[in-house]
Amino acid sequence: MASDRDGYSTWCRYGGKFLSAAEARALDDDLIAGVGCEASTLEALMRRAGEQAASATLERARDAETFAVLCGPGNNGGDGLVLARACALRREGVRVVVWYPKGPGKSELYAKLVEECRATRNVRFADEAEIVDLLREASGDRAGTSTCCFIDALFGFSFRGAVREPYVNVMKLLTALTSESRIRDVGVVRTVSLDIPSGWSVDGAPNTDDVFIPDLLISLTAPKRCCATFDNPALGEAPARLRRMAQTHVVAGTFLTDELCERYGLYAIPLRRGSEIDFAPLDLSRRDES
């Protein structure tokens, strides 16, 4: 009989691996330096990651009329900016609202992606108050008219410690939106995380009492170690939201060559360079769903 942890136990049965933060960083460095593959620029990787994550988002959040894309200060935020524009260009009539409270800093690439969003019809930049209103509408605390899907592109594999300002309030409301009492049917996607759910320790177990658990997690290249805690029987029964996330989890990003798979032990990853699909379920028994 299928177990509740099936999303990850089948992954492990197929020899699937979860990358640590250090491995994820080393793999990115290899992709850029051309170790075990043809070299790519960070920009090319980010554009592919964001476009393919957009494919998964548009496919799974079919009823969303608004996408609120929450972008952090690093490359995870850059992926979010690419996704924001892709959603606006690829779905007719959709409204895309982008929040990036820290600005591009010194990154020319981030600044370029912001400008591309600015020049795209249907993409608008929002301040914190507007995002808070959308989160309150989504939680039913405030009347609203549009079905909104929130994209968490706040932090990826370089996140450390506890969430700091200016992200604290939004993160708190996002977490409340995905609390155990608000669990949704597997087919309904209102929250999406790129690569890692923000606030999770990349290499450790999430604090399941007070943690943001998205409806859909899109791992880029490969799932990260924080997810492996699902399969730790010592932790006891996983909360329903975690089990749900395990079932819907997909991997996007066609970056890997056979040589890189060998180098990082990523034999079970369903996507390779040249794959014709943009994303695939992590639970390989659900592969036909992508």
Ligand SMILES: NC(=O)C1=CN([C@@H]2O[C@H](COP(=O)(O)OP(=O)(O)OC[C@H]3O[C@@H](n4cnc5c(N)ncnc54)[C@H](O)[C@@H]3O)[C@@H](O)[C@H]2O)[C@H](O)CC1
């Ligand atoms: N091959 C791929 O899979 C690709 C993945 N990409 C994405 O890049 C991120 C990792 O990007 P990086 O810039 O290293 O880090 P982050 O986005 O996680 O952000 C770092 C940023 O966040 C600040 N920060 C860290 N901790 C906190 C905190 N507790 N509170 C507030 N702020 C915090 C830190 O100071 C930095 O400014 C990866 O996950 C993928 O999403 C690439 O796009 C390339 C392809």
